[in-house]
Amino acid sequence: MASIDATGLAIEFPLYHHNARSLKQRILASSGLRLKKDEDNRIVVAALRDLTFTIGRGERVALVGPNGAGKTTLLRTIAGVYEPVAGRLRVEGEIGSLIDPAAGMDQLLTGRENVVLRALFRGMSEAEGRALAEEVAGFAGLGDFLDVPIRGYSAGMNVRLAFAMATAMTPDILLMDEWFLAGDADFMRKAEERLTQLVTGAEILMIATHDMHVVRKWCTRAIRLEGGRITADGTVDEVIGPA
Amino acid sequence: MSSTTTPVHAFDAADPRRREIALEDLSGGLARWRLAWALARSDITHRYRGSILGPLWLTLSTGVMLGALGFLYAKLFRIDMTDYLPWLTVSLxxxxxxxQTVTDATTCLTGAEGVIRQMPLPYTxxxxxxxxxxxxxxxHNLPLIAVIFFIFGVAPHWTVVLAIPGFVLMAIGxxxxxxxxxxxCARFRDIPPIVxxxxxxxxFVSAVIWKPDMLGWWEPYLPINPVFAVMEAIRAPIMGTTGGVVVWFAAIVWTALLVWISWVFFVRFRGRIAFWV
Known part of the structure; x- marks a missing residue:
């Protein structure tokens, strides 16, 4: 059963490869809101601070908040990219991440070959990858373009392919950043169908977005992040106000 | 294809279980050898995209270098070409x-930054x-050895099978x-130029273009150099000797030491890699 459980979760980005001394003087003197020194006297950005939440099966959660609030960082942390510096995180279920559509794609390979490559990234065999490619082909609606190197794709086609790939693997938990809104109307309708299907199958959707229309339409719950902290958590109406 | 058991990914900063996570990374990485193979192959095809000879350029450029160095150094060291060139081929x-492996190692994680920051994948x-x-x-280059050996009439000796454990040591290293x-190199960006x-x-010090026996009574000390030890464990068998116990001992000890240091580092700092790249 899919679930995400975080207690006191914190992520800090040390600022490496900068002139630390001048940076220290400049920034610590002025604000120091999210920049601080850790115990090793390094300058770090507190990207996520003391997050505690539980997300259970069937929940569709929108992450809202201004730029730099930590939405994408939270998605990446849940995906398992970043290791928290404090707190606990427990994620149950197969994760499908749609954080960067181009990640792990090879521009010189065709769409089909990229699906196989992605399957390998997920630890599947080549045969499973080829079977997956058939499934993706049906959904992405790329037609003959599936056998064209993806460097010839438009942004929208890239999104279709990435979305089809990520959802074809039937993850228990789907993490999405808002780039996927680049699809055309026809694709958006299909995408919505697919997501609804996924979520009714007792899975979790977590989406970072600025588009309140998307939040109202697709989500059952919203978490507002500001400055790396949760400032509101509740139903969509509670968090972003009634429509 | 979701499996029947739900995968659980849990992390507690108060109890990081570093060794366990590092072990999972290692076994997960080895289990994804098909992915590593596909990526390695695409690296090669990318490098030679649109070129007519493609990866054969690797063989060709080694051949050109051999031709030039072989003639020059045989003269410089006043040794017989038929003796020197086969040896230099293997050596080079x-x-x-x-x-190239060491050079690639320095960019192995920084070069994969895009993937590392977007999806969880074993670093191994x-x-x-x-x-x-x-x-x-x-x-692509090994056939050159066969060609040169054929031209100069060098017959392979039974010891050549010992080159296999030699290559295994080199791969592990x-x-x-x-x-x-x-x-x-991801954490300290000054390391790649130092390497x-x-x-x-x-x-110059590892007996690549000069023969170890030219060193006279210093020769027994050569295995102190790890690069020499590992190379000699492959080169000597191909050239028809075992290489000797000392060389093999040194090669194994140096490789084991490297493995141990890497493992300690990996266990301790694995969780920081995503922040470093």
Whole structure:
């Protein structure tokens, strides 16, 4: 059963490869809101601070908040990219991440070959990858373009392919950043169908977005992040106000 | 294809279970050898995209270098070409493999930044990719040895089978070096040029273009140099001797040491890699 459980979760980005001394003087003197020194006297950005939440099966959660609030960082942390510096995180279920559509794609390979490559990234065999490619082909609606190197794709086609790939693997938990809104109307309708299907199958959707229309339409719950902290958590109406 | 058991991914900063996570990374990375292989192959095809000879350029450029160096140094060292050139062929091909592996190791994690920050993947996959990529390159060059041996009438000796454990040692060393160098080069960006200049020194001190016996009574001390020890464990068998117990002992000890250092580093700092790249 899919679930995400975080207690006191914190992520800090040390600022490496900068002139630390001048940076220290400049920034610590002025604000120091999210920049601080850790115990090793390094300058770090507190990207996520003391997050505690539980997300259970069937929940569709929108992450809202201004730029730099930590939405994408939270998605990446849940995906398992970043290791928290404090707190606990427990994620149950197969994760499908749609954080960067181009990640792990090879521009010189065709769409089909990229699906196989992605399957390998997920630890599947080549045969499973080829079977997956058939499934993706049906959904992405790329037609003959599936056998064209993806460097010839438009942004929208890239999104279709990435979305089809990520959802074809039937993850228990789907993490999405808002780039996927680049699809055309026809694709958006299909995408919505697919997501609804996924979520009714007792899975979790977590989406970072600025588009309140998307939040109202697709989500059952919203978490507002500001400055790396949760400032509101509740139903969509509670968090972003009634429509 | 979701499996029947739900995967659980849990992390508690108060109890990081570093060793367990590092072990999972290692086994997960080795289990994804198909991915590492596909990535290594695409690295090679990318490098030679649109070129007519493609990866054969690897063989060709080694051949050109051999021709030039072979004639010149046979004259310089006043040794017989038929004696020197086969030896230099083996030497240079092994050196190129080792040198390129070390060079690739320094960028093994920083070069995969895009993937590392977007999806969870065992980091050892990237190290495996380096080893496999260089194995492919070596496979393009090894036929040159056969060609030169044929031209100069050198018959392979039974000891050539000993080259196999030699290559295994080199692959293990390359894998460990990729993890270790990949990590410290991601954290400290001054390390790659340092490694580059050290390798240049290593080229001259490791008996690549000169023969070990030219060193006279200093020769027994050569295995103190890890680069020499590992290279000699492959070169000597191909040239028809076992290499001797000392060389093998040194090669094994040096490789084990590298593996141990890499492992300690990996266990301790694995969780920081995503922040470093």
């Amino acid at each position: 091909i092994l050196w190129n493999t080792l040198n 996959v990237h190290a495996l990719r380096v080893v496999m990529r260089n194995a492919i390159v070596a496979a 390359g894998f460990a070096a990729s993890i270790f160098l990949g990590m410290i 580059g200049s050290l390798m240049q020194v290593a080229f």
